[in-house]
Amino acid sequence: xxxxxxxxxxxxxxxxxxxxxxxxxxxxxxxxxxxxxxxxxxxxxxxxxxxxxxxxxxxxxxxxxxxxxxxxxxxxxxxxxxxxxxxxxxxxxxxxxxxxxxxxxxxxxxxxxxxxxxxxxxxxxxxxxxxxxxxxxxxxxxxxxxxxxxxxxxxxxxxxxxxxxxxxxxxxxxxxxxxxxxxxxxxxxxxxxxxxxxxxxxxxxxxxxxxxxxxxxxxxxxxxxxxxxxxxxxxxxxxx
Ligand SMILES: *Cc1c(COP(=O)(O)O)cnc(C)c1O
Numbered sequence: 001x002x003x004x005x006x007x008x009x010x011x012x013x014x015x016x017x018x019x020x021x022x023x024x025x026x027x028x029x030x031x032x033x034x035x036x037x038x039x040x041x042x043x044x045x046x047x048x049x050x051x052x053x054x055x056x057x058x059x060x061x062x063x064x065x066x067x068x069x070x071x072x073x074x075x076x077x078x079x080x081x082x083x084x085x086x087x088x089x090x091x092x093x094x095x096x097x098x099x100x101x102x103x104x105x106x107x108x109x110x111x112x113x114x115x116x117x118x119x120x121x122x123x124x125x126x127x128x129x130x131x132x133x134x135x136x137x138x139x140x141x142x143x144x145x146x147x148x149x150x151x152x153x154x155x156x157x158x159x160x161x162x163x164x165x166x167x168x169x170x171x172x173x174x175x176x177x178x179x180x181x182x183x184x185x186x187x188x189x190x191x192x193x194x195x196x197x198x199x200x201x202x203x204x205x206x207x208x209x210x211x212x213x214x215x216x217x218x219x220x221x222x223x224x225x226x227x228x229x230x231x232x233x234x235x236x237x238x239x240x
Contacts, residue, residue, distance in 0.1 A: 060085025166205025
């Protein structure tokens with residue numbers, strides 16, 4: 001099946017659709033970054049995307065990403081991979097060895113572990129706060145209060161190796177466009193409140209939108225879309 005997929009053509013189509021969505025939303029060209037989500041796809045697919053100019057990748061599982069990316073990054077240091085899946089604390093040690101950002105921070109205990117492991121490596125790492133906005137999704141902070149406590153701990157100096165850059169969410173898996181939009185609006189409005197309240201931080205990133213809904217996300221202020229299937233084709237979960 002994958003022989004029928006042309007990653008280069010797909011990337012070009014997605015880039016065009018992003019530009020059109022930026023224009024439609026009255027936003028400047030280049031306002032939205034494209035992450036290629038390569039989970040369940042082999043290193044060869046990542047190389048193909050890289051050769052078509054793609055530098056930013058997303059992965060869900062630390063083990064899989066740790067097999068694929070460090071060799072590629074050693075050859076091409078401009079390649080970046082970010083973690084976007086729910087992260088167990090015992091996977092953090094490995095993740096911070098190669099990930100440029102962890103987008104799926106959903107609890108203060110995870111921040112503690114990220115801080116501990118980054119301190120050992122003497123490196124800083126960017127993070128996004130994942131917020132729960134869609135009924136079916138299980139990940140993300142579920143209350144604004146808990147999220148604020150994490151942000152305040154960072155401002156307090158508890159996690160000096162952690163650089164918060166903004167927020168991430170996943171819309172519900174539904175055909176109902178109004179529900180999807182509502183989820184993105186929830187994150188945008190939350191981010192506006194928190195930016196106002198915590199001006200010492202630069203919480204500018206809004207990671208929202210996937211293959212099926214990134215145009216809606218761009219209309220609602222996304223700065224980074226995470227696109228897998230529309231670039232690499234369907235994932236074969238039977239191989240996991
Ligand atoms: C898998 C995944 C994506 C990409 O989904 P597609 O529908 O294949 O574009 C984006 N974000 C997260 C958090 C994911 O787990």
